[in-house]
Amino acid sequence: MDKVFVQALEVLTTIGAYEWEKSIKQKIRFDLEMRHDNRPAALGDDLTKALDYAALSQKVTRHAEQNHVELVETMAEQIAQLILAEFPVHSVKVRLTKPGAVANAAGVGVEIERFADDSSMS
Numbered sequence: 731m732d733k734v735f736v737q738a739l740e741v742l743t744t745i746g747a748y749e750w751e752k753s754i755k756q757k758i759r760f761d762l763e764m765r766h767d768n769r770p771a772a773l774g775d776d777l778t779k780a781l782d783y784a785a786l787s788q789k790v791t792r793h794a795e796q797n798h799v800e801l802v803e804t805m806a807e808q809i810a811q812l813i814l815a816e817f818p819v820h821s822v823k824v825r826l827t828k829p830g831a832v833a834n835a836a837g838v839g840v841e842i843e844r845f846a847d848d849s850s851m852s
């Protein structure tokens with residue numbers, strides 16, 4: 731299956747489990763990978779048949795900016811569910827990195843994969 735990806739999408743938002751994190755904005759970074767059949771778009775050279783990575787990036791950015799959670803796990807799950815609900819993809823991988831959250835680490839975070847035929851959070 732083909733893929734469409736978005737690499738290192740950076741968003742400034744309020745995220746964190748500690749009190750001091752609730753009044754600041756921090757950078758988080760998304761790496762997204764969607765399984766999608768790209769042949770219809772390629773055959774017609776037609777954006778309307780493509781998985782529009784610009785539109786997808788805009789929705790992810792808006793969601794992450796406007797929803798403040800404690801855990802990177804929560805944000806990654808929300809983003810996966812948003813993509814599955816709003817775009818015609820077979821699956822999505824969300825890698826969420828919080829750079830600078832841990833001293834001496836370039837980044838920390840989570841990576842999850844969710845499927846269109848099993849989009850429940852349980």
Ligand SMILES: Nc1nc2c(c(=O)[nH]1)N=C([C@H](O)[C@@H](O)CO)CN2
Pocket residue numbers: 745746747748751800801802803828831832
């Ligand atoms: N598994 C996780 N561990 C931690 C998280 C998290 O979201 N998931 N968050 C924090 C704090 O918010 C930290 O990022 C502050 O530097 C600690 N551990």
